[in-house]
Amino acid sequence: DAGVIQSPRHEVTEMGQEVTLRCKPISGHNSLFWYRQTMMRGLELLIYFNNNVPIDDSGMPEDRFSAKMPNASFSTLKIQPSEPRDSAVYFCASSPQGGGYTFGSGTRLTVV
Amino acid sequence: QKEVEQNSGPLSVPEGAIASLNCTYSDRGSQSFFWYRQYSGKSPELIMFIYSNGDKEDGRFTAQLNKASQYVSLLIRDSQPSDSATYLCAVRNGNTGKLIFGQGTTLQVKP
Numbered sequence: 001d002a003g004v005i006q007s008p009r010h011e012v013t014e015m016g017q018e019v020t021l022r023c024k025p026i027s028g029h030n031s032l033f034w035y036r037q038t039m040m041r042g043l044e045l046l047i048y049f050n051n052n053v054p055i056d057d058s059g060m061p062e063d064r065f066s067a068k069m070p071n072a073s074f075s076t077l078k079i080q081p082s083e084p085r086d087s088a089v090y091f092c093a094s095s096p097q098g099g100g101y102t103f104g105s106g107t108r109l110t111v112v
Numbered sequence: 113q114k115e116v117e118q119n120s121g122p123l124s125v126p127e128g129a130i131a132s133l134n135c136t137y138s139d140r141g142s143q144s145f146f147w148y149r150q151y152s153g154k155s156p157e158l159i160m161f162i163y164s165n166g167d168k169e170d171g172r173f174t175a176q177l178n179k180a181s182q183y184v185s186l187l188i189r190d191s192q193p194s195d196s197a198t199y200l201c202a203v204r205n206g207n208t209g210k211l212i213f214g215q216g217t218t219l220q221v222k223p
Contacts, residue, residue: 033211043156043200043213056208091155100146101202101211103155 004104006092012110018080021107024073025094033101034067034077035091043091049075082111115139116203118214126222131188133199133217138182141206145177147186148200150216156200160186191221 005024013019025032033048047057049069057067064083069075079086087110093101117136125131133147144163148156162168162175162184174187184203188195198216205212 035213042215045210045212048210056210098144098204098209100158100161101156102158106155 004092004094004102006090006104006107008107009105010108010110012112013082015083015111016081017111018078019082019086019109019111021077021090021092021109023075023077023092023104025075025092026102027073029094029096029102030072031095031097032069032075033093033095034075035093035103037089037091037106046077079109082109084111087111114214115205115212116201116214118199118201118217120215121218122220123217124220124222125191127191127193129191129221131191131195131219131221133186133188133201133219135184135186135201135203135214136182137184137201137203137212139203139205139207140179140182142182142203143206144204145175145184146202146204146211147173147175147184148202148213150198150200152197188219191219193221193223195219196221 007022034046035043037043046059047067052069067077089106089108091106093103095101147160149159150156160175162177168175172189176185198218200216201214202211
């Protein structure tokens with residue numbers, strides 16, 4: 001099992017540009033989560049999906065953030081337009097029903 | 113009040129000692145509890161989970177849960193320098209099913 005796969009590993013972009021982060025969950029896991037981690041705020045849950053359906057997006061900071069899960073093996077998190085305060089490590093995680101989460105390696109986003 | 117609270121540390125222990133990491137949570141409906149380890153620059157890694165009151169042991173690790181006190185702890189016996197990391201307590205919200213993380217405790221094991 002390759003685990004949760006995220007891409008890219010690092011992203012540096014200019015303020016105002018669109019950023020798309022990608023995630024492939026573990027096969028058979030029916031829940032997928034997007035987290036953001038910063039030194040100040042720790043790990044924050046942005047949105048999560050059950051069986052490809054968004055369940056709770058209350059953690060999405062602003063309308064600039066959007067997430068999709070078109071099928072069981074792929075999800076995206078998009079930021080448009082990006083701002084310097086969006087700089088963080090973004091983690092995707094997946095889990096079986098009620099189980100522990102397995103995290104991907106994360107995407108380190110820097111917005112300059 | 114934060115939903116999941118941990119002392120940020122750093123907690124420093126000598127090699128071979130027992131490290132004790134603590135966590136409190138606010139939601140009495142929480143049903144499952146997890147400990148993750150995160151090395152600097154890496155992603156969180158699940159090391160223990162516990163659902164019932166009492167102790168659960170796995171190798172050098174013991175998780176302890178007291179639902180009445182809303183308290184979870186992780187004991188690491190015979191601490192090694194390789195245990196030096198940030199330990200994140202996570203609690204699954206009973207209503208939403210969401211996993212809420214504490215800020216993490218940084219553990220330093222000194223040779």
